[in-house]
Amino acid sequence: MAVRHIHDTKSSLNDEHKIVDRIYSAVMQQALAPMTKLSESTICESFGVGRMKARRALLLLASRGIVELRSNRGAFVACPDQKDADEVFEARIHIEPSLTAKAAESIDEQGLETLNEHINKEKQARQSENRQEIIRLSGEFHVLVATVSGNAFLTRTLRELVTRTSLIVAMFGSGRPSCCRDDEHEQILEAIEARNVKRASKLTREHLEHIRLDLDFTRPHKAEPDLVNLLRAD
Amino acid sequence: MAVRHIHDTKSSLNDEHKIVDRIYSAVMQQALAPMTKLSESTICESFGVGRMKARRALLLLASRGIVELRSNRGAFVACPDQKDADEVFEARIHIEPSLTAKAAESIDEQGLETLNEHINKEKQARQSENRQEIIRLSGEFHVLVATVSGNAFLTRTLRELVTRTSLIVAMFGSGRPSCCRDDEHEQILEAIEARNVKRASKLTREHLEHIRLDLDFTRPHKAEPDLVNLLRAD
DNA sequence: TTGACACGGATTGTTAACAATCGTTTTACT
């Protein structure tokens, strides 16, 4: 279970995981907007798989709250409402500060290296104003903190929460440029490097609250789908 | 997304969820031991569904780490190893104390009522020495604390963690009677009722550590594959 | 013009047949 299927080189499980990962990434970097329809045929053609695997992938995505399956209508990228947003942020504020704290306690040199490299990538992306890359990396930082903790369960959980956060931001983001003032990530990393557990935890909580405060639930939700063919597998 | 399928009275989604829920429950109360094979035909007959739904349910269970799918071999109830156990307990210790703390802060009368009723059920089951019921209720208490918090995401997460804990206990439980000294649940509830956030959180952490300490990773694991094969000598 | 109704195309849901794989048993050979 821990190491799942090392020798499954062409197995169906990996196929489905690839599809799921790809769609996760697309959602995380807001290349797939809420409400976008993901028809079975689209998935089949994009990834060169049969209908069965496409449907299984969509089922997995639905079980993770990334897409919504409607009977006889198909799969759509999920449209979180305010209640969903509250849930996601509450969960993140429950989980992430203590995760960052743990990282500050027990991270090793290699972990620090990984996070530093990531921060550099973020800076680079921000300089070149590559919006999608900025968004993707910004979310991935949080997943990476879980990854370096070495806990696969928490990593998966964070991945789901971060991806759903992307959808929430796509729905309710105020769009103000302040949205991504991500020197906060750098400060968090500094606190981790300084082994300052309290500060790492506190900065993480504040960071999450900043993201939440940038949401605007009063305005009509942006939810209109642009037809997307960005999924083509290679 | 929030309101998911109000009118799906006989939909396939509900069918699969029913199967998944049933197997979750069976695992949680240790009616399904690790390594148990869950063949498609078994599921089909047990639940009166077609092979498709059975396979989809198994896929969902696999994505939650409750069963393991092996290529061309079928689905088996998962056999967590020590690393899995560490992950699960680490995750629980990250999540549950702060959840209980939040409950102590913000639980309402109805929530307290729910928890009190549950504690009574636990007492009753312990008096009548109904082992499966004791185990089931004991795990369910933790899920219930998440439920009364009103956060569906955390509830699902806890449900998964608790179920996997059941598998871990089935694999590595020392079997000593001390295993289920569940006045601890009662104490936690008392702390919640007293709005004693610190104490509720601390008791929860200690409770989880007690469960963990009752594990024994040195002995040969029950349901070890080799053992099983040896047993069928006759 | 507008509304209701019915039809047609497209998409999803289901079933059943087929293919591939694994474990076991049988068989053949030393």
Place this chain on the structure above:
DNA sequence: AGTAAAACGATTGTTAACAATCCGTGTCAA
């Protein structure tokens, strides 16, 4: 007898055809 190869049975994986449902369109009548 013992070992190894081959055939069998059972189970899973995949595909394709079929059924059911939904959505848009067109027609007709008020």
